[in-house]
Amino acid sequence: MKIAIPVDEKSLKSNVCASFGRAPYFLFYNTVTKESYYLDNTAVASQGGAGIRAVQVIADHGVKVLLTPRCGENAEKVLSNAEVLIYKSTPGTAQENIDAFIDEQLNLLSDFHAGFHGHGGN
Amino acid sequence: MRIAVLSGKGGTGKTLVSVNLAVAAKTSTYIDCDVEEPNGHLFLKPEGVQEEEIFVKIPKVNNELCNGCRKCLDFCKFNALAYIKNKLIVFDDVCHSCGGCSLVCPEKALTEKEKVIGKVQKGTADHVTIYTGILNTGEATGIPIIKKLLAANNPQVDRLTLIDCPPGSACIVMESIKDADYCILVAEPTLFGVHNLDMVYELVKLFNRPFGVVLNKCLEKENPAEKFCLEKNIKILGRIPFDNELGTLNSNAEIAVNKNEKYRELFSSLLDMVTKEVQHETITNP
Ligand code: SF4
Ligand code: SF4
Numbered sequence: 001m002k003i004a005i006p007v008d009e010k011s012l013k014s015n016v017c018a019s020f021g022r023a024p025y026f027l028f029y030n031t032v033t034k035e036s037y038y039l040d041n042t043a044v045a046s047q048g049g050a051g052i053r054a055v056q057v058i059a060d061h062g063v064k065v066l067l068t069p070r071c072g073e074n075a076e077k078v079l080s081n082a083e084v085l086i087y088k089s090t091p092g093t094a095q096e097n098i099d100a101f102i103d104e105q106l107n108l109l110s111d112f113h114a115g116f117h118g119h120g121g122n
Numbered sequence: 123m124r125i126a127v128l129s130g131k132g133g134t135g136k137t138l139v140s141v142n143l144a145v146a147a148k149t150s151t152y153i154d155c156d157v158e159e160p161n162g163h164l165f166l167k168p169e170g171v172q173e174e175e176i177f178v179k180i181p182k183v184n185n186e187l188c189n190g191c192r193k194c195l196d197f198c199k200f201n202a203l204a205y206i207k208n209k210l211i212v213f214d215d216v217c218h219s220c221g222g223c224s225l226v227c228p229e230k231a232l233t234e235k236e237k238v239i240g241k242v243q244k245g246t247a248d249h250v251t252i253y254t255g256i257l258n259t260g261e262a263t264g265i266p267i268i269k270k271l272l273a274a275n276n277p278q279v280d281r282l283t284l285i286d287c288p289p290g291s292a293c294i295v296m297e298s299i300k301d302a303d304y305c306i307l308v309a310e311p312t313l314f315g316v317h318n319l320d321m322v323y324e325l326v327k328l329f330n331r332p333f334g335v336v337l338n339k340c341l342e343k344e345n346p347a348e349k350f351c352l353e354k355n356i357k358i359l360g361r362i363p364f365d366n367e368l369g370t371l372n373s374n375a376e377i378a379v380n381k382n383e384k385y386r387e388l389f390s391s392l393l394d395m396v397t398k399e400v401q402h403e404t405i406t407n408p
Contacts, residue, residue: 021131023126029232043201045336046199046200046201047198047199047200048200048201048216048262049179049201049202049213050201051204052201052203052204052213052216054203056201056204056205056206059206062204070299072217074213074215074353077211077213078204078211081204081207081211082206082207083207114260
C-alpha cells in the first residue's frame with residue numbers, strides 16, 4: 001500500500017510539513033516494498049486551490065493513505081472521491097509517522113479547515 | 123468625479139471618511155465596494171432599496187462526453203478542477219469564472235451554468251444615492267460585483283462619487299480604484315498603520331492615481347504615519363482627531379457631520395481640499 005506525506009525536505013528524516021497544499025515536497029512510501037520517492041509540489045505557488053492540485057497528484061500516484069497534520073475542505077472532498085484515507089500526523093519525522101501508522105497509532109483526521117482561495121485580501 | 127477611499131486593513135476609518143464626505147456634499151453617490159463586509163449602509167440607512175442578484179458562469183461537465191484528456195485541468199490556473207476515478211469534479215467556490223476550460227475542452231464536455239454569488243443594492247438617503255455590493259460568504263471573488271457596482275454608476279461620472287474600497291491591496295482593490303479620479307488613503311497613527319499605509323501607497327503609485335492621505339485617530343503625540351507622509355512627500359489632506367464623541371457617534375452608526383457642526387466643518391473642508399486637488403490634477407494632467 002502506498003502512503004503520501006507532505007515533507008519539508010527530501011528525506012525520511014524530514015519533519016512532516018505543517019501545510020499540506022503548500023508543502024514543498026511529497027514523500028511517497030510503499031509499505032510492502034519499503035521503497036520511497038519524492039515529488040516537488042507544483043501547486044506550492046499557485047493562486048488558490050493548492051490542496052486540490054496536491055490531491056490530484058497524490059491520487060494519480062495510486063496513494064491509499066495520506067498522513068498530514070491538517071487538510072482543507074476542498075482537498076478533503078477530492079481525497080474522499082479518490083478513496084484516500086486521511087490520518088492525522090504527529091509532530092516528528094516522516095519515518096516516525098510511517099512507523100506509528102503501521103503500528104496503528106495514528107487517528108483519522110476529522111476536522112477540515114475552510115479554504116483561503118488565495119484571496120485573503122492581504 | 124470619482125474618489126476612492128482606501129486603507130491597508132479594515133477598521134482604520136475608511137467608511138467613516140467615505141460616508142461623511144458623501145453626506146457633507148450637496149449631492150453625491152456612495153458606493154460600498156467592501157463586498158465582504160459592507161457597512162456604509164448601516165450609517166446612511168438607505169430607503170427604497172432595490173436589489174439585483176449577481177451571477178457568474180461556472181463550468182458544468184457532461185461526464186458522458188468527457189474522455190479524461192485533462193486539458194481543462196492543465197488550463198485552470200486556480201486549480202478549480204480535479205479528475206478522480208474517471209470523473210471530472212468542479213469546485214464552484216474556487217472557480218474564477220474565466221471561461222477558459224470550456225474553450226479548451228476538445229470534446230465539448232464543458233458547458234457553463236449560472237451561479238448567484240451575491241447582490242447589488244441601490245437606495246437613497248436625503249441627497250445621497252447609495253450602492254452596496256454584497257458577496258455571499260465562501261465565494262472565490264467579489265470582482266464581478268465591483269464591476270457591476272461601478273458600471274451601474276457610469277452614466278453619472280460628473281457627480282461626486284465616493285468609492286469605499288475593500289481593505290488591503292489585492293486585485294479586488296485594484297478593480298475598485300481603476301477608474302477613480304483621485305484616491306484618499308486613510309491611515310492610523312501607529313507603526314502598524316504605517317505598514318498598512320505603505321501597502322496602499324505602493325498600489326496607488328502603481329496605478330498612477332493622484333492621491334493624498336487622511337490621518338485618522340490623531341493624538342497630540344508623535345504620529346508615525348505623518349512622519350511617513352513627510353518623508354515620502356505625500357500630500358496630507360486632513361487630520362481627524364481621536365476623540366470620544368466621534369468614537370461614540372461611530373459605534374452608534376451615526377453620521378458625524380449630521381450631529382455636530384465641528385465635524386461638518388472638518389469634512390466639508392476635507393471635501394474642498396480633495397475637490398481642489400482633483401481640479402488641479404485635471405489642469406496639470408488633462
Ligand atoms: S472557468 Fe476558469 S477558473 Fe473556472 S474552472 Fe474553468 S478554467 Fe478554472
Ligand atoms: S478538457 Fe474536456 S474532455 Fe478533457 S478532461 Fe476536461 S472536460 Fe474532459
